[in-house]
Amino acid sequence: MKRVAFAVAVLACAGSASAQNYRFPIELPSSGTQPYVTAYRDQDTGTGLKDWNCGTTTYNGHKGSDFGIGSWPVMDAGSRWIVAAADGKVIFVNDGCDDHCSTGACGCGSGFGNYVRLQHADGKTTTYGHMMKGSIAVSLNADVKCGQHLGKVGSSGNSTGPHLHFEPRNSSATSLEPFAGSCGASSSLWLSQGSYKGLPGDQCENPTPPEVDDSSLASESPAGTINVAPGASFQKSWVLQNTGNTTWSASGGYTLAHTGGDALGGSFPAALGGGENIAPNAQKTWAVAFVAPTSPGSYSGDFRMDRAGKGAFGATLHLDVVVTDSGGGGGASGGGGASGAAGSPPSGGAGPSGGGGSMSAGGKGGTPAVGGAGANAATASGTDVQGGCACRAAPVSESRLEWLALAALALLRRRR
Structure with missing residues (x-):
């Protein structure tokens, strides 16, 4: 009961849907043998032969349209994909039949061999027969889109060589002629029918736009630019x-x-x-987390x-990225200058000034101590010494020798 109810619901919905038209149901290869017509539907109900164009490209009692792909070598090299002629739902799948039938009377799968049948929104169905064994790419009740792979062209069922049997049917399961012509249908079921013995167009009714990644x-x-330290x-x-x-x-x-x-x-x-x-x-x-190189430079x-x-x-x-080595030190801190302190001269005489002021590297010389008549300590050419490369403190040994000489001179004068 559930199966019957489902079928009625589908057809009820389909009644209000617009008629669907079809694309060519084989994917065209970019190179190699192209598909071709082998037989149209037979329009003659007796023993005669008549296709949609009033020709004889058919055989007696044939109910579909057959398209070849280039015989056995093409099939054995990978065959060609059969695709959905329009959007639909998979309502029947048959697989397992031998796909190298050449007698035309292998009988498997009700004559269709390995096949797929789709139900379309307008109530019609399309059947895709004689597929390769194991190639069917869809499952029962699956929804499919126009151009989707269904399976590959084979020679299963009542077949004499690799080809696709394509057959539309109406809601009463009566086969339909998809080609319009003098001896065919009044209107074509193809989106683009093409010429007699030519192929219909392979574009879908509402083609899915090609994928664009951008x-x-x-x-x-x-x-x-990012400025960082090495290894940061x-x-x-x-x-x-x-x-x-x-x-x-x-x-x-x-x-x-x-x-x-x-x-x-x-x-x-x-x-x-x-x-x-x-x-x-x-x-x-x-x-994104990054790590700077350890060598300075631009990256x-x-x-x-x-x-x-x-x-x-x-x-x-x-x-x-610019990697900058920021670890270089500035100028060294100034150390204490050498003190010019000298010992006190003997009392009673005019001795040298008491002590030289200390001098710091990079700073101004210390102020000389004021004393008796004597030479000022830590002076150069009678002026204060400025910091920098001209700054030089007299060695302690020179100061002591100068003091001893002056002390000896004072002693000699005193004895006189």
Whole structure:
């Protein structure tokens, strides 16, 4: 009962749907043998032969349209994909029949051999017969899109060589002529019928636009060149906008990849989170940790979004880094200058000045001590000594010799 109710519901919905038209149901190869017509539907209800164009490209009682692919060598080399002629639902699948029938009377699968049948929204069905054993790519009750792979061309069932038997039927299971012509249907079921013995067009009614992966840079932080110390860790963030028509996800193979220059210790490719899905027009922030090289200098790297099997795409992200060795010290702290302190001269005589002021490197010379008539300590050419390369403190040994000489002279004068 459930199966009957389901069928009635489908047909009830289909009654209000607009008629669907079909694309050619074999995927055309980019090179090699192209598919071709082997037999049209027979329009003659008796023993005669008549195709839709009033020709005889048919055989007696044939209810479908047959398309060959180039006989056994093409099939054995991988064959050709059979595709859905329109959106639909899989309502029947048969597999397991030998796919090298050449007698035309192998009988498996009600004569269709290995086959798939689709139910369409307008109430019609399409049958795809004589497939290769084990090639069926859809399952029962699955929804399929126009152009989706169903299976491969074979020679199973009542077949004499590799070909596709394509057969539309109405809601009463009566086979339909898809070609319009003088001896055919009044209107074509093909989106683009083509010429007699030519192939119908292979475009779907509402073709899915081709996938476009693209991105643009919305912002970055920090912007511009980054200055860091050798070996320092730092972070750079880029905000990318998805400007394509695909959704970025980890399962889809989307990553941020290093595409040139210096990787600077970053971990690449950088992966999306397991639950992340970046839809078209949405943004993704990539915050990447880097480590500066240990040698000072300028470094740069380039990064782009990448899709596994497709390659890099979208905006190129730049990272510019200058590594500066900031560990160099300034001038050495000034040490205490040598004190010019000298011993006290003997009392009663005019001796040298008491003590020279201390001098600091880079500073002004100490102020000489005022004493009796004697030479000022720590002076050069009678003026204060300024800091810098001209600054030189007299060695202690020279000061002591000068004092001893003066003391001896004073003693001699006293004895006189």
